[in-house]
Amino acid sequence: MFRTHLVSELNPKLDGAEVKVAGWVHNIRNLGGKVFILLRDKSGIGQIVVEKGNSAYDKIMNIGLESTLVVNGIVKADPRAPNGIEVHAKDVEILSYAKSPLPLDVTGKVKADIDTRLRERLLDLRRLEMQAVLKIQSVAVKSFRETLYKYGFVEVFTPKIIASATEGGAQLFPVLYFGKEAFLAQSPQLYKELLAGAIERVFEIAPAWRAEESDTPYHLSEFISMDVEMAFADYNDIMALIEQIIYNMINDVRRECRNRLKILNYTPPDVKIPMKKISYSEAIEILKSKGVNIKFGDDIGTPELRV
């Protein structure tokens, strides 16, 4: 066993208990007689104290930030420590040494540009902001599905390599399929319609592709399409469903991701049902007034939520 507790599970009631925690070195301060390590796991950050004279002290002298540790120690309540708690190491096992210095600062004190972040994605994903985005995305998608399950929708998986285009005007990525030209699906539209004609209510969360330049207001070239199809329903039923989906997603994220939202310094909007609705013509007028160049026949009405 690599751990008995996540660092966020440590609390003053455990004072005196022996625990095992594991994670990455988020920060390290050597005060001579004592070394303070901020250890980060998936739940948060906790403080480890290694005293001089302890066998672990020499071991950790040369570890750099982002090295991976397992720490065995005694919980001690201390109001000066983060969350009022620290772990006094009895022993430390070093699972891996990170190279030093790191090419990207995980604590975020030194900002990195987008090229560095993408090149050093391993470290970039460890930043608390990126962890928050990943967790919020997962909760939002879970909420989307739960609303649909509740209303009797069946999750489906449709083919992604297709023989021809689904929607007029959308640019396709060609795939070489055993010597023949095929394309990446730009939408599950046609499959969804077949399926709704059989089992009435279906949804799919899956990648979709549009070979469109990234400087347009339309699609990313690869995105996650959250797609619903419903038989025996009119546009009012669809709007009522989408309202419910959005309402639940925002409120589930608000409730389940309180700390993650704080890290991102973001407060989700208050939403109420029924939401304000506008007609297609009104929507076109608003877009025109914002200077968006509307070509009628474009699939601007497709309700694709990007996650």
Place this chain on the structure above:
Amino acid sequence: MFRTHLVSELNPKLDGAEVKVAGWVHNIRNLGGKVFILLRDKSGIGQIVVEKGNSAYDKIMNIGLESTLVVNGIVKADPRAPNGIEVHAKDVEILSYAKSPLPLDVTGKVKADIDTRLRERLLDLRRLEMQAVLKIQSVAVKSFRETLYKYGFVEVFTPKIIASATEGGAQLFPVLYFGKEAFLAQSPQLYKELLAGAIERVFEIAPAWRAEESDTPYHLSEFISMDVEMAFADYNDIMALIEQIIYNMINDVRRECRNRLKILNYTPPDVKIPMKKISYSEAIEILKSKGVNIKFGDDIGTPELRV
């Protein structure tokens, strides 16, 4: 509103009530004075009776199988009817007429070959067996996710257009990406590892591709990969997790898909935890004894469940 009830919600307690049901004409029998329609919706099949003299009678004279109807009528308990219940039509609205004769028998009495089924997929998906497969798949995938949520896994979405291969030996489909050669991901492996190095426990359910001929025991060229990655765990932890996932999937399907399993005439196996485990060497011996040609270094150990 297209309906007040699904056909499976009708029961003898509703005797005398006025209801509205909607669905497809699964079967039709004209006894002269009465026409019996078996109406199919996503929940099942119910019986409609249209009596001669009723205004609906003439309307339905020319409808073929798989036409789409909305029926307004009075529920009547009758032990001779399927499920002991039928709806005596007051009025019928025909939403669409199906062409007749149909190129595929949805009731399944006349079997179709695979070419016909794929060409007439709209009708093929309406067969109760196909509906059962879709529903069971959705329940199985839901169960997979629920077990992982329970153990603190985060759902992720990784890129599917990639610059180079993930696993040695796997054949790739080339994609033309804005004038450059790229490939379809054959596994989320590398991305999962980056993500597990940040948030420890991740999973993804997404398409993956292998450009392998279909006459090998390896992969479908396009399949749904159900993929898990876990930090601070050893192979025993992984086996315990997979056991739990499989146990829950089988039992959730058994419980939630009783009728669908009956349609497929299939009983899921009884599974117990802990499951029997064999070593890698034993697995290789078993495969060899079955005449499977093992090339060491192949990724035969990759736990990909196909749905």
